[in-house]
Amino acid sequence: MTVDYLSRIGNLIRDARKHRGWTQTQLADVLGTSQSAVNRIEKGHQNLTLEMLARIGEALDSEIVSLGGGPVHLRVVGGRPLSGSIDVKSSKNAGVALLCASLLNKGRTTLRKVARIEEVNRLLEVLNSIGVKTTWLNDAGDLEIVPPAHLDLAGMDAAAARRTRSIIMFLGPLMHREDTFDLPYAGGCDLGTRTVEPHMAALRPFGLEIKATAGEYHAVVNRAISPGKPIVLTERGDTVTENAIMAAARFDGVTVIRNASSNYMVQDLCFYLDLLGVRIDGVGSTTLTVHGVADIDVDVDYAPSEDPIEAMSLLTAAIVTSSEITIRRVPIEFMEIELALLEEMGLDYSRTDEYLAENGRTRLVDLTTRPSELHAPIDKIHPMPFPGLNIDNLPFFAAIAATATGQTLIHDWVYENRAIYLTDLNKLGASVKLLDPHRVMVEGPTHFSGAEIMCPPALRPAVVTLIAMMAAKGTSVLRSVYVINRGYEDLATRLNSLGAQIETFRDI
Numbered sequence: 425m426t427v428d429y430l431s432r433i434g435n436l437i438r439d440a441r442k443h444r445g446w447t448q449t450q451l452a453d454v455l456g457t458s459q460s461a462v463n464r465i466e467k468g469h470q471n472l473t474l475e476m477l478a479r480i481g482e483a484l485d486s487e488i489v490s491l492g493g494g495p496v497h498l499r500v501v502g503g504r505p506l507s508g509s510i511d512v513k514s515s516k517n518a519g520v521a522l523l524c525a526s527l528l529n530k531g532r533t534t535l536r537k538v539a540r541i542e543e544v545n546r547l548l549e550v551l552n553s554i555g556v557k558t559t560w561l562n563d564a565g566d567l568e569i570v571p572p573a574h575l576d577l578a579g580m581d582a583a584a585a586r587r588t589r590s591i592i593m594f595l596g597p598l599m600h601r602e603d604t605f606d607l608p609y610a611g612g613c614d615l616g617t618r619t620v621e622p623h624m625a626a627l628r629p630f631g632l633e634i635k636a637t638a639g640e641y642h643a644v645v646n647r648a649i650s651p652g653k654p655i656v657l658t659e660r661g662d663t664v665t666e667n668a669i670m671a672a673a674r675f676d677g678v679t680v681i682r683n684a685s686s687n688y689m690v691q692d693l694c695f696y697l698d699l700l701g702v703r704i705d706g707v708g709s710t711t712l713t714v715h716g717v718a719d720i721d722v723d724v725d726y727a728p729s730e731d732p733i734e735a736m737s738l739l740t741a742a743i744v745t746s747s748e749i750t751i752r753r754v755p756i757e758f759m760e761i762e763l764a765l766l767e768e769m770g771l772d773y774s775r776t777d778e779y780l781a782e783n784g785r786t787r788l789v790d791l792t793t794r795p796s797e798l799h800a801p802i803d804k805i806h807p808m809p810f811p812g813l814n815i816d817n818l819p820f821f822a823a824i825a826a827t828a829t830g831q832t833l834i835h836d837w838v839y840e841n842r843a844i845y846l847t848d849l850n851k852l853g854a855s856v857k858l859l860d861p862h863r864v865m866v867e868g869p870t871h872f873s874g875a876e877i878m879c880p881p882a883l884r885p886a887v888v889t890l891i892a893m894m895a896a897k898g899t900s901v902l903r904s905v906y907v908i909n910r911g912y913e914d915l916a917t918r919l920n921s922l923g924a925q926i927e928t929f930r931d932i
């Protein structure tokens with residue numbers, strides 16, 4: 425290996441170790457070596473065997489290099505303006521909720537234009553392993569789901585289940601089918617600890633008791649227990665609301681859920697359940713009244729709405745590359761605050777009149793961006809449960825703030841371990857200062873320049889890094905991008921259709 429290659433690998437190992445939150449000593453302990461050896465490796469001063477590389481990759485849960493069949497990387501030639509139009513795809517978060525909700529129905533569910541993303545693939549693997557028949561009907565992403573009379577829960581593909589957090593949404597539907605069942609712990613992005621306690625509290629009034637031991641949730645349903653009063657969620661979380669709704673959907677009675685999330689994926693779930701005969705009053709508000717039905721056996725066809733987070737991602741790509749593009753099919757109700765803030769920062773754009781999504785409910789517009797001189801907002805930027813600036817859209821403001829003149833404070837109060845990944849933008853020439861685990865100060869404007877970076881193990885920060893690379897002069901490499909494919913379908917190809925130059929590659 426040449427010295428240059430060794431130092432590149434060393435940098436990737438250092439990034440992967442830091443993403444894990446480990447010190448050099450912690451990594452050394454796992455590898456059975458010394459801290460000084462790890463230090464030499466990271467500096468590129470140590471020859472490495474392939475075996476050692478594989479052990480490091482395993483320890484850090486991040487394949488540093490691989491031979492064929494391994495992780496996918498992206499090579500980005502930046503500094504190219506974008507042009508043309510692009511359609512927003514349906515959302516990951518409605519997609520996964522509806523896959524879980526299909527378990528409430530004995531009949532066939534057909535979902536239209538489901539985003540073909542890794543998160544969906546993992547859930548399909550889980551569903552198939554327990555006996556659910558799923559078929560992609562065409563290239564448009566129409567998906568047919570036919571549940572079996574009896575689920576084979578013992579056959580569950582635990583490895584696939586552990587790679588998603590969405591598996592947590594099996595709790596609500598499964599409690600109607602089984603008296604006892606086990607589920608692997610929910611996984612997903614590395615964003616710090618994400619509690620499941622609110623899920624347990626929301627489902628307890630329906631008689632579901634969950635014990636967590638040895639990497640599994642053990643669920644027992646006591647059918648003598650039913651909610652006698654409104655269920656008050658302790659957090660206005662999206663998946664916890666969905667679990668409560670799915671528990672209520674087949675509870676033979678009326679359930680009131682307060683402090684419910686009214687976010688986009690919750691609305692899609694309610695619209696789907698409506699087609700199944702479950703009436704839900706208050707959709708779009710924080711009090712939902714669910715009129716459950718004990719048995720659901722309906723052949724149903726539903727088209728989940730477009731993804732506001734993908735819309736924000738595309739908008740960010742346009743802003744940081746100073747481009748004029750049209751983003752079609754933007755679910756405007758879930759982007760209004762983001763757009764209001766961007767207007768305040770000086771974004772010049774236009775929008776069409778509203779039209780309806782295929783679900784007949786969600787309001788869409790097309791947005792056309794124009795190159796703009798942005799300035800930092802006066803106040804800090806922070807997310808809130810809907811209606812607020814979307815929690816998943818917050819990271820995009822780091823890249824936008826980096827192109828704006830002045831200092832922007834971004835406060836990510838929600839996730840314990842997400843703001844830190846935004847400092848990866850510094851490798852591309854930005855000035856992002858981590859003030860504490862939840863706040864970063866971004867100083868712009870930035871002239872991004874290319875770099876090789878290990879993908880942060882969190883979806884949105886990873887896409888923010890990719891987008892900054894599109895604005896960076898020169899060539900960048902983003903390594904191990906599974907996490908991006910978890911939430912975006914064919915992102916590189918679709919950005920290329922707008923004029924980006926992103927090549928997908930693997931190691932030899």
Ligand SMILES: CC(=O)N[C@H]1[C@@H](OP(=O)(O)OP(=O)(O)OC[C@H]2O[C@@H](n3ccc(=O)[nH]c3=O)[C@H](O)[C@@H]2O)O[C@H](CO)[C@@H](O)[C@@H]1O
Nearest residue numbers: 517520590618619659660661662663664689809815816838
């Ligand atoms: C499959 C899916 O739909 N995933 C979304 C869902 O995950 P999900 O619903 O699983 O989100 P979590 O329950 O993990 O909530 C995210 C974090 O926010 C905190 N929290 C949330 C609400 C609240 O009122 N107070 C509070 O403190 C939670 O403690 C947690 O730390 O919602 C998240 C927050 O919008 C999004 O990032 C995810 O994309």
Ligand SMILES: C=C(OP(=O)(O)O)C(=O)O
Nearest residue numbers: 589612613816883884911
């Ligand atoms: C955190 C996210 O999703 P998940 O709940 O799937 O981890 C996200 O979409 O940014």
